[in-house]
Amino acid sequence: MSRAPYHPTSDQIELPLLLDCLSDPIRLAIVYNLARLARPEGELRCGDFNAFSGKSNLAYHFARLREAGLVRTRIVGTSRYMSLRRTDLEARFPGLLDAIIASAERDAARLQMPECVVAADAG
Amino acid sequence: MSRAPYHPTSDQIELPLLLDCLSDPIRLAIVYNLARLARPEGELRCGDFNAFSGKSNLAYHFARLREAGLVRTRIVGTSRYMSLRRTDLEARFPGLLDAIIASAERDAARLQMPECVVAADAG
Numbered sequence: 001m002s003r004a005p006y007h008p009t010s011d012q013i014e015l016p017l018l019l020d021c022l023s024d025p026i027r028l029a030i031v032y033n034l035a036r037l038a039r040p041e042g043e044l045r046c047g048d049f050n051a052f053s054g055k056s057n058l059a060y061h062f063a064r065l066r067e068a069g070l071v072r073t074r075i076v077g078t079s080r081y082m083s084l085r086r087t088d089l090e091a092r093f094p095g096l097l098d099a100i101i102a103s104a105e106r107d108a109a110r111l112q113m114p115e116c117v118v119a120a121d122a123g
Numbered sequence: 124m125s126r127a128p129y130h131p132t133s134d135q136i137e138l139p140l141l142l143d144c145l146s147d148p149i150r151l152a153i154v155y156n157l158a159r160l161a162r163p164e165g166e167l168r169c170g171d172f173n174a175f176s177g178k179s180n181l182a183y184h185f186a187r188l189r190e191a192g193l194v195r196t197r198i199v200g201t202s203r204y205m206s207l208r209r210t211d212l213e214a215r216f217p218g219l220l221d222a223i224i225a226s227a228e229r230d231a232a233r234l235q236m237p238e239c240v241v242a243a244d245a246g
Contacts (some may be wrong), residue, residue: 016148019142019151022142023142024139028142093225095222095225098218100219102218103138104138106216
């Protein structure tokens with residue numbers, strides 16, 4: 001069984017909320033790792049991010065990302081799958097996500113951006 | 124006499140701090156108005172933003188923008204002149220500022236973005 005928690009529509013995505021959401025280094029790292037998947041809107045599981053932070057802290061970050069319209073969460077049984085809402089974000093703010101991802105990539109070492117171990121294979 | 128308060132160098136500009144800084148609607152509106160000046164790094168005076176917020180609140184926002192590396196502040200006597208650090212920002216994170224400004228422009232009405240009365244003439 002698959003159920004979906006609240007997601008804003010593309011039109012409901014707000015710029016200040018989106019920028020605030022990505023100003024947190026852990027949330028930026030989550031988005032960065034989702035952006036690097038081979039498939040444009042490929043999925044990662046919550047567990048793939050376990051090295052990033054504690055579990056309850058991660059759950060909070062995932063919810064913030066979902067509510068800001070950055071990430072789509074799909075729940076299947078006890079697993080949560082996350083994907084970047086590239087198409088919706090590009091429709092709402094053309095070029096913005098790519099520019100932020102490119103900036104994060106430039107500073108990946110400086111930001112000590114953690115990487116999902118599965119990132120190369122999954123998605 | 125002209126004196127300059129602390130400004131980070133281009134290399135010291137940090138992505139999370141920059142995004143956090145622009146997640147505030149008033150600071151985003153200040154940057155948006157500076158970006159719309161005819162000259163790329165044209166200046167506006169503090170007083171030009173008086174309609175945006177209270178004076179002490181504005182002083183706080185200007186300091187945050189300066190410390191994040193977004194705005195250069197030049198003090199001449201009792202006047203403060205602000206300009207957008209376009210060249211430094213473009214060197215540090217190519218395309219990022221333009222993408223954020225374009226997104227703000229798309230949502231100018233929705234964000235109820237205040238406009239500097241002088242914006243058309245100054246800069």
